[in-house]
Amino acid sequence: MTETLHPVYLDCDTGIDDALALGHLLASPRADLVGVGTVHGNIDAAGAAENTLRLLALAGRQDVPVAVGAGTPLAGGFSGGAVAVHGADGIGGVRASLPDAVASPGPEDTGDAVDLLIRLSHEYAGELQILAIGPLTNLAHALVRDPTLVDRIAGVTVMGGAALVPGNARPAAEANIWHDPEAAQATVAASWPVTLVPLDTTMEHTLDETYRRRLAEAASPYARACGEMLDVYLNFYETVVLGRRAAALHDPLAAAIMLGEVALLDAPRVHVEVDCTDGPSRGSTVCDLRSQRKAPGDVPGATVRVVLETAPGYVDLLTELLESL
Numbered sequence: 001m002t003e004t005l006h007p008v009y010l011d012c013d014t015g016i017d018d019a020l021a022l023g024h025l026l027a028s029p030r031a032d033l034v035g036v037g038t039v040h041g042n043i044d045a046a047g048a049a050e051n052t053l054r055l056l057a058l059a060g061r062q063d064v065p066v067a068v069g070a071g072t073p074l075a076g077g078f079s080g081g082a083v084a085v086h087g088a089d090g091i092g093g094v095r096a097s098l099p100d101a102v103a104s105p106g107p108e109d110t111g112d113a114v115d116l117l118i119r120l121s122h123e124y125a126g127e128l129q130i131l132a133i134g135p136l137t138n139l140a141h142a143l144v145r146d147p148t149l150v151d152r153i154a155g156v157t158v159m160g161g162a163a164l165v166p167g168n169a170r171p172a173a174e175a176n177i178w179h180d181p182e183a184a185q186a187t188v189a190a191s192w193p194v195t196l197v198p199l200d201t202t203m204e205h206t207l208d209e210t211y212r213r214r215l216a217e218a219a220s221p222y223a224r225a226c227g228e229m230l231d232v233y234l235n236f237y238e239t240v241v242l243g244r245r246a247a248a249l250h251d252p253l254a255a256a257i258m259l260g261e262v263a264l265l266d267a268p269r270v271h272v273e274v275d276c277t278d279g280p281s282r283g284s285t286v287c288d289l290r291s292q293r294k295a296p297g298d299v300p301g302a303t304v305r306v307v308l309e310t311a312p313g314y315v316d317l318l319t320e321l322l323e324s325l
C-alpha cells in the first residue's frame with residue numbers, strides 16, 4: 001500500500017529531542033521534509049540552525065533548506081537556552097563531531113524562517129503540514145506577515161503545553177509555551193487546525209539506557225550521533241525529572257502523531273487558551289475539558305485537538321527509523 005506523503009515544514013530549536021524528531025521525519029516514508037526554520041529555545045536560533053544543518057549533512061540531506069528564525073520571543077528576551085538539559089551546543093556536545101554545516105541551498109535568498117514558511121505554503125498550498133517543536137514565535141510572526149497563511153496550511157502539530165499534568169519549565173507551564181506564551185496564544189487562536197501534543201502524553205513515552213546504547217552502537221551514523229547526545233539528556237532526566245535513567249520523547253512523538261504513525265486513544269478537539277498574564281500560571285495551556293464529562297468527543301467550533309493519551313510502543317518505531325538512516 002503506498003503511504004500518503006506529507007510535505008512538512010519543521011520549526012524547531014534543535015536540541016536533542018528535536019534531533020530525534022528530525023531523524024524521524026527523514027526516515028519516515030510518510031514525510032517529505034521540505035524546509036526547516038529555527039527558533040530560540042533550547043539554544044539560540046542560529047545555533048539551532050547550525051545543529052540542523054550539520055545533522056542534515058550527516059544524513060546526506062543537504063537538499064533541505066534551513067532558515068534562521070526568531071531569536072527572541074514576542075515579549076521579553078532570549079532565555080539563555082537549556083544547557084542543563086541539552087548541553088552547551090544544544091545537542092549533547094556532539095556538534096563538533098558532526099560534518100560541517102553546508103550552506104543551505106535553494107532560492108538566492110532563503111530569507112528568514114517566516115519567509116521560508118510562507119514560500120512553502122504557496123508551493124505546497126493546501127498540503128503543507130507544520131510541525132512546531134520549539135517556541136511558537138516564528139508561527140506568530142508568519143500569521144502577522146501573511147494572514148492568508150492559514151488558508152494554505154493542512155495542519156499544525158505543536159509539541160507543547162500541559163493539560164492535566166504539571167508543567168516542566170514552570171509548575172504550570174511547559175517549556176515551548178513558557179518561552180513565548182503570546183506566540184502560543186496567537187497559534188491556538190488562529191483559524192487553522194491545530195493538534196497539541198502536551199506533556200500529558202509525551203511524558204508517557206520514554207527512551208532508556210538500553211535503547212540509547214542500541215542507537216550508539218548502530219550502523220547508521222545518524223543513529224550513533226543520537227545515541228551519543230542522548231547520554232546528556234538521560235543524565236538530566238535521571239537526576240532531575242524521573243529518578244531513573246530514561247528520557248521523554250517529546251518532539252519525535254509529535255512527528256509520529258502528525259504522520260498518523262501512533263494511535264490516538266484520547267484526543268478531543270476542545271477550546272484552548274494560553275495564560276499570558278504575569279502571574280504564577282503564565283504559559284499554562286488552559287484546555288476546556290469540562291465537555292468531556294458528559295460524553296468524550298469534539299466540541300463544535302473548537303479548533304485544537306489535545307492529545308491526552310496515545311498507544312504505547314513509540315520508542316521501538318523511533319529506534320527502527322533512526323537505525324534506517
Ligand code: RIB
Binds near residue numbers: 013015016159168174
Ligand atoms: O518541553 C519539551 C520541549 O521543550 C521540547 O520541544 C524540547 O526540545 C524543548 O524545546
Ligand code: CA
Binds near residue numbers: 014041133134
Ligand atoms: Ca524542541
